[in-house]
Amino acid sequence: MIELDGAGRSFKIKRRVVHAVRDLSFTVSAGEFVGYLGPNGAGKSTTIKMLCGILTPTSGQVRVAGLDPSRRRTTLARRIGVVFGQRTTLWWDLPLADSFELIRHLYKVDRATFRSRLGELTETLDLGGFMRTPVRQLSLGQRMRGDLAAALLHAPDVLVLDEPTIGLDVVSKASIRDFLQRVNAEQGTTVLLTTHDLGDIERLCRRVMLIDHGRLAFDGTLDDLMATAPEQSSLEEVVTRLYTAAPQ
Numbered sequence: 001m002i003e004l005d006g007a008g009r010s011f012k013i014k015r016r017v018v019h020a021v022r023d024l025s026f027t028v029s030a031g032e033f034v035g036y037l038g039p040n041g042a043g044k045s046t047t048i049k050m051l052c053g054i055l056t057p058t059s060g061q062v063r064v065a066g067l068d069p070s071r072r073r074t075t076l077a078r079r080i081g082v083v084f085g086q087r088t089t090l091w092w093d094l095p096l097a098d099s100f101e102l103i104r105h106l107y108k109v110d111r112a113t114f115r116s117r118l119g120e121l122t123e124t125l126d127l128g129g130f131m132r133t134p135v136r137q138l139s140l141g142q143r144m145r146g147d148l149a150a151a152l153l154h155a156p157d158v159l160v161l162d163e164p165t166i167g168l169d170v171v172s173k174a175s176i177r178d179f180l181q182r183v184n185a186e187q188g189t190t191v192l193l194t195t196h197d198l199g200d201i202e203r204l205c206r207r208v209m210l211i212d213h214g215r216l217a218f219d220g221t222l223d224d225l226m227a228t229a230p231e232q233s234s235l236e237e238v239v240t241r242l243y244t245a246a247p248q
């Protein structure tokens, strides 16, 4: 469902070149739920932007649902949902319901499918109490639930999440994790999750990829990851070891 083959992305800043992602190769199969970890500045967001076609790779190849994201961005938009936890894709001044209606038009979702899909999402994400509230008046947790619904309204095959639980309290985090687990298990949606919250990883991901300095430093199951450190280490200790040991 997601394939990277030697993908790289560099940026030229004045006379300096920053290699945000270098020679990255991995495959994520349909239905997998994969955690994508890495320290600040490792290249996670750059990878995600290449997956949804916002950035074109400067080397190698990227394929999502068999499509080249930067060339087929519009077609791909129907197959992929993206949530950037730090930003909203909703219309700030409009009630949540109006944002969803606009998304329905953008993605050309027919009215009956939209109604049943929105009904399901409203129930599972408990959106009913604030559907008529302008997005700017929503709490962070409410806004995040709205963003998740917006990303899933068109029933994408792939869901890419960039820190979807950032800033949320423990109860909101738990409900979003439950929701994501259900989407993956019940609808077979392929999920790539970027997070600094290791609780998200422990709770949701069987497979973990770790990127550092733009390169893949680990790709395996959560158990394999835990086995890289002495017994009884916490996930936080294991990840800290890898972040500090990864090659430059």
Ligand SMILES: Nc1ncnc2c1ncn2[C@@H]1O[C@H](COP(=O)(O)OP(=O)(O)OP(=O)(O)O)[C@@H](O)[C@H]1O
Pocket (backbone or CB within 6 Å): 011, 013, 018, 019, 020, 038, 039, 040, 041, 042, 043, 044, 045, 046, 047
């Ligand atoms: N548009 C850009 N122009 C120049 N450099 C960039 C650009 N976008 C990212 N970079 C650089 O690429 C590197 C990787 O950045 P990226 O945002 O992908 O990291 P990240 O892993 O998502 O970090 P964080 O966890 O802090 O969000 C960083 O050194 C960053 O400064």
